Amino acid sequence: MRKKLSKNGNASSQKDQLIDIFSSYHPISEELKNQLTIRLKIEQLQKGHCLATQGEYCVHFYYLAEGILTSTTNRNDKQLTTFIVADGSFVTSISGMYGQRPSDESIFAIEDTLVIALHAQDFHYFYQHHPEMNAIMRCIMERCFQEAHERSKMIRLGTAKEKYLYLLEHIPQHINRIPFPYQANYLGIREETLKRIQKEIHIENDEKQTTTLFKRIEHHLLHTNIIYQPKITLKSFAKTIDIPAHQLSSIIKTKYKKSFNQLIYTLKIEHVKQKLANITDHKHLTLEGIGTEAGFKSRSVFFSEFKKQTGLSPGEYLKKLKQ
Incomplete structure (x- = not known):
């Protein structure tokens, strides 16, 4: 005691x-x-x-x-x-x-x-x-x-x-x-048995920590507006969610199979695609305005990234949705 x-x-x-x-x-x-x-x-x-x-x-x-x-x-x-x-x-x-x-x-x-x-x-x-x-x-x-x-x-x-x-x-x-x-x-x-057990527990603890941190990352990505900030970076996001940048990058690569920037652009484009699918609710916004709202810093970056992920320009994508 x-x-x-x-x-x-x-x-x-x-x-x-x-x-x-x-x-x-x-x-x-x-x-x-x-x-x-x-x-x-x-x-x-x-x-x-x-x-x-x-x-x-x-x-x-x-x-x-x-x-x-x-x-x-x-x-x-x-x-x-x-x-x-x-x-x-x-x-x-x-x-x-x-x-x-x-x-x-x-x-x-x-x-x-x-x-x-x-x-x-x-x-x-x-x-x-x-x-x-x-x-x-x-x-x-x-x-x-x-x-x-x-x-x-x-x-x-x-x-x-x-x-x-x-x-x-x-x-x-x-x-x-x-x-x-x-x-x-x-x-x-035996000492060699204890060493093996310690290694197993260390791996298990790493996996548990990764799972916990991933839940925190996913919450901020999907349930806050942080990804729509035009100047979001790996470093700024890591500071916001209190995870070391190198660890954040590693978890994203492991879980999403993407770099941080690739993931952010993917989520932004998914947000835009949802807006376009419900365009009647967003008549006050131009295509460029929808891209700006999603956090793209410029029209050229928005259009380039949208076409890279969908094979179509935003206008072509919208036209296809209306058919």
Whole structure:
């Protein structure tokens, strides 16, 4: 579970922010706040250093203020990654919680890390003298166990792709901070499989983004008057719809099989053809006037483009419609 502290401030302010997180679960007394301020300890952990070691006792419960921690266990000469957590998570060795038996796992930092620790003996003190701490820790532990259960289901039942999507969903802003081998080991898949999945997802995301942007492009082309502006350009249209010009050009070529200018002229001519088909509604306009209304900058460009697309001049096209 993740509730993040601000990364700014000294040790005292970091403790205060964690106390505020505790109080978000249940109101706490001033006496408990004072005791927490005294008993909470700030620890800095360098990359690669252990917070807990397999086979040793873990006597602290930690809040991960900054950094990333991973837990591994060694069995039958094989190392398994049991969890990866980022800023804003509560963490301890569940198997060795409260220091009652040796830990089954090692927890170490995969980047420089800052944690706030509370000793197991302090928990027992709080449970006896400050009942609200029981409610706070129950909420925290329920959420921790729920997340552990979700992780176990993901590892047992999910496909390789589903496992990676789970990781993306839960720590999307941190995924690039986790070394590739740790991701693969945690998900229980080979590194080459993970690379293939990442490539597939990247392609899928590109396709989804292209579809979303295409809908925006199509809306402006078909449902606004922007294409009838005489001075419309790829650059001006891209700025209007907030899409980079190179990306706009690429999408148009992919979807319409035309350049931007070719597409704009095609739409303008289609607009003119609709006007000519209903010429009785536009008797006040000359052929040249209809071209101007469609956004053609000159009579010569209008007539040239119309004949290029239809094989007829506007007048010939109109005459054919009347036959």
